[in-house]
Amino acid sequence: MEQTKRKKNQLWILFYSTLRLSAFTIGGGYVIVPLMRTLFVDNYGWIDKEEMLDIIAIAQSSPGPIAVNTSILVGYKIKGFKGALVTLLGTILPPMILLSLLSLVYTRIKENVIVESLLFGMGIGVAAVILHAVFVMAKAVTSKREILPVIIMILTFILSYVVNISIIYVLLTGAVIGLIHYYRSLKGGE
Numbered sequence: 490m491e492q493t494k495r496k497k498n499q500l501w502i503l504f505y506s507t508l509r510l511s512a513f514t515i516g517g518g519y520v521i522v523p524l525m526r527t528l529f530v531d532n533y534g535w536i537d538k539e540e541m542l543d544i545i546a547i548a549q550s551s552p553g554p555i556a557v558n559t560s561i562l563v564g565y566k567i568k569g570f571k572g573a574l575v576t577l578l579g580t581i582l583p584p585m586i587l588l589s590l591l592s593l594v595y596t597r598i599k600e601n602v603i604v605e606s607l608l609f610g611m612g613i614g615v616a617a618v619i620l621h622a623v624f625v626m627a628k629a630v631t632s633k634r635e636i637l638p639v640i641i642m643i644l645t646f647i648l649s650y651v652v653n654i655s656i657i658y659v660l661l662t663g664a665v666i667g668l669i670h671y672y673r674s675l676k677g678g679e
Contacts, residue, residue: 499567499568499572500568500571500572500575502533503563503564503567503568503572503575503576503579504575504576504578504579505579506528506529506579507525507560507564507575507576507579507580508578508579508580508582508583510524510525510528510579510580511556511579511580511581511582511583511584512583512587515611515614515615518548518554518555518556518557518558518559519555519615519618519619519622520615520618520619520622521556521559521560521580522545522548522555522556522559522622523618523621523622523625525541525559525560525563526538526541526545526625529541529563529567535566535567536563536566536567538629540566541563542626542629544559544562544563544566545559545626547562548561548562549660550660550664556580557577557580557581560576560577560579560580561573561576561577561580563576564576564577627642630642637666637670641663641666641667645659645660645663
């Protein structure tokens with residue numbers, strides 16, 4: 490009986506956590522994802538750091554919003570289909586409700602100076618959180634002390650930001666390089 494209660498409690502925690510993150514985080518997936526990492530890796534310990542990096546990579550390369558994709562994958566990893574369902578609901582309910590309400594008053598507030606100032610200030614905060622996420626993920630990649638992941642990370646930045654190649658091609662190329670590296674390591678270990 491205690492184990493059943495704990496399992497239901499874990500589903501509630503998944504729902505409430507993603508609902509809270511989605512409701513009180515401005516800036517979309519690139520802000521929510523690092524907070525999910527902190528919550529489910531550092532605070533609850535339900536996912537390890539490597540798995541979370543893999544989940545984020547899959548979520549980013551999949552179609553759809555990264556916050557929704559990440560929450561579904563996290564929920565599925567922790568509690569299977571039920572976990573994916575409750576994290577999906579927790580993630581999409583706040584913006585769906587907020588956007589529905591804002592659509593009713595948008596024409597009245599779109600040129601309001603106070604609203605513009607608030608959004609500008611929030612944008613600065615979002616940029617800082619995204620920058621923090623970049624440093625945390627880069628630290629995770631460099632902590633392995635392997636040269637190939639660092640080279641891929643630097644080349645990905647150069648190709649996507651400086652050369653302006655579509656991120657789809659960059660991610661696919663990185664995936665192919667990762668697969669080749671994996672299979673070469675298997676042959677080397679035999």
